[in-house]
Amino acid sequence: MVLLESKADKRLGRQTVAFANPPVLAAAAAVAGPMEGEGPLGRLFDEVVPDRLVGQKTWEQAEVKLLEKAIHRALGKAGLKPTDLDWIVSGDLLNQLGASSFAGRTLDRPFFGVFGACAAWAESLTLAAMMIDGGFAHRVGVAASSHHEAAERQFRYPIEMGYQRPPTATWTVTGAGAAVLVDPRAVGDGAxxxxxxxxxxxxxxxxxxxxxxxxxxxxxxxxxxxxxxxxxxxxxxxxxxxxxxxxxxxxxxxxxxxxxxxxxxxxxxxxxxxxxxxxxxxxxxxxxxxxxxxxxxxxxxxxxxxxxxxxxxxxxxxxxxxxxxxxxxxxxxxxxxxxxxxxxxxxxxxxxxxxx
Amino acid sequence: MKATMQQEQEFKKLQRKHLPSRPVLRNALLAFLVGGAISAVGEGVRQFFLARGIGPEAAAGPTAAVMIFLGALLTGLGVYDEIGRVGGMGAFLPITGFANSIVAPAMDFKREGWILGMGAKMFTIAGPVVVYGLLTSFAVGLVYYILYIPR
Structure with missing residues (x-):
């Protein structure tokens, strides 16, 4: 194959993208679990659910609920409905993107599931921003979630198992964040x-x-x-x-x-x-x-x-x-x-x- | 990018400077106290049965049953994982820890159904302990047989 001289004109250096029309973050929302609610950012979350199961039967369903709540809250803050979104880009830690895919089921818009482990949030923002600056979308919903118990049972030990975590261990956050990205030309200079x-x-x-x-x-x-x-x-x-x-x-x-x-x-x-x-x-x-x-x-x-x-x-x-x-x-x-x-x-x- | 052996070595050196140290002494002390406390309760239960006229050999069975029940109960109440967090091996090693390691996955996987969930998964942690426990007992029995029985 002969590679013709071409230039990706939004590319900067080896691996960075400089957006020509930088997409606007119209709204962002965070829903958190009870333990996160007791943390130093407790008052700043849009919603703190009082129950780790969020009224569901399983930890996995609870994570789906958190994700749905976050997306709806972000949409509400942007004054939009799910049908206003061109695409949804979302990621989580569960097998086969169990939380994102099942939240996508109720949102009823074209959906991209992104696996980047815990990097899913910035990865989804990157892809959504590229979609908008590329002219493929006006508005994109971006979300990411995790759930302590759902992650523990998938990656480590059963929840009630009595074992000692080493000091290098971290604690999986129960919660979900969502944002709405929009084309800057649709919202004006002040956004x-x-x-x-x-x-x-x-x-x-x-x-x-x-x-x-x-x-x-x-x-x-x-x-x-x-x-x-x-x-x-x-x-x-x-x-x-x-x-x-x-x-x-x-x-x-x-x-x-x-x-x-x-x-x-x-x-x-x-x-x-x-x-x-x-x-x-x-x-x-x-x-x-x-x-x-x-x-x-x-x-x-x-x-x-x-x-x-x-x-x-x-x-x-x-x-x-x-x-x-x-x-x-x-x-x-x-x-x-x-x-x-x-x-x-x-x-x-x-x-x-x-x-x- | 996959690091070369040399890069891995250098990174390990850098990493070691920043890793928090394991509180080995504190962990050992807590394991001793928690494990000791569980054993003391076990001894209390044994004395209870002995006082009721059950012989020392026969008392072991009901004592173990009571301790297994307590371990399972505390797991169900959501307490045993806290005991394990503090006591480490001191909470895992006694028979109450064995009960915990069976009840915890049973509780977790009940949501995937009675057969393929709870039934299949409740021995995910205890299973290897049983398998290698049996294997070791067999080996010890064999050695015992070779050394003593023929005489």
Whole structure:
């Protein structure tokens, strides 16, 4: 095959996309479980369900309910109905995307299920933004969910099993986050925040095999994607008010900071982790922090979306991180590859500064 | 990207600097206390049966049954996972832990039905313990036979 000279004109460097018409985040919503509700972000969630089963019979059905609630809340905040969406892009941790697919069943719109482990949130945002900037959609619903009990029984041990988690373990967040992305040309200049860049990540495998230490497995992927993003955009960590990873936890965050230092980026002052924000680690026994698709989705929707919209935060890099393993792969002795997707989100104040 | 052996080694070195240390001493102490407490309860139950005139050998059976019942009950009440979280091996090793390891999956997989759910999955954790327990008993029995029985 002869490759003709061609140029993807929205591509920047090796692996970053710079959107020509940065899609607008019209609304975002977060629904959380009772334990997350007791955490430091409790008051910021759109809804805290009082019951981990959300009135359902199984943990899996409970996760579906959380996802539906989050999508409906995001739509409500944007003043839209499900039928207003062109596509829905959603991801979760369950086998065959059990939560997303079954939530998609009631939403009745064309549906893309995305598996990126806990990175599903930023991966879905990336794909939705590409759909809009590519001219394939006006409005796209994006969602991600996880459920502590549903994840435990699939990946680890039965819920009531009495065992000790090692200190590197993280706690899967029960909750769901959703957002509505719209074409900026449909909403005018005053609508912010917007997704300006996206950097999909490579799968990075440093040979970690411990499923109770996913922070270590994902940190190299997070560092790799952040480095690629900064290199491609010519930016430094200081160009962001905050670089926020999904669920590296305490140890994983420290490893990512050191790996970035090795390639010449000092991210220490601006790099934080959603997993370190969602629980009170002194009071709630979660060891290294929170994890799961809902970790970055709910923390972004509850904690940062409002700040970006109001201009209290100028520009942030959201980096959802995922560990690609299943009980089958780790029982067969495979190591755990990590992946990270980065999306740069800007408020109106950042755009004003650039105009000057 | 799959790291080379050398990259993996270097990463492990970097990783080790940041990993939280396992509180081995505290875990061992708690395992001793929790395991000891469970055993003390077991001894209390045994004394109860002994006091009712059941012989020392015969008392082992009902004592085990009571402890298994207690382990199962506490699992059902959602307490045993908390005991296990604190006590670690001290909670897993006694017969109450064995009961927990059967009742916990039974509760979990009941939702997938009585046969392919609960029935099939309740021994997912205890199954290997039974299998290798039997295998070990057989091996020990064989050694015992070779050493002592023929004489």
């Amino acid at each position: 912010w925040p917007r997704i300006t860049h996206a950097t999909p990540g490579r799968l990075v495998d440093m040979g970690i095999k411990d499923p109770f230490d996913l922070g270590s497995a994902m940190a190299p992927a997070a560092a790799d994607t952040i480095e690629a993003h900064l290199r491609d955009t010519g930016r430094g960590p200081g160009d962001y008010d905050l670089i926020i990873t999904g669920d590296l936890g305490q140890a994983g965050r420290a490893i990512a900071v050191e790996l970035l230092m090795q390639v010449g980026y000092n991210a220490e002052p601006v790099l934080d982790d959603c997993g370190l924000m969602i629980y009170d680690r002194k009071r709630q026994d979660v060891h290294c922090g929170g994890s799961g698709c809902a970790c970055s989705a709910t923390v972004f929707a509850a904690r940062f979306f409002g700040d970006l919209r109001a201009g209290r935060m100028r520009r942030m890099l959201l980096v959802s991180t995922g560990a690609m393993f299943s009980p089958t792969t780790f029982q067969q002795g495979e190591s755990i590859p990590g992946i990270a997707y980065a999306v740069a989100v800007e408020s109106q104040s950042a755009a004003r500064e650039e105009d000057r």
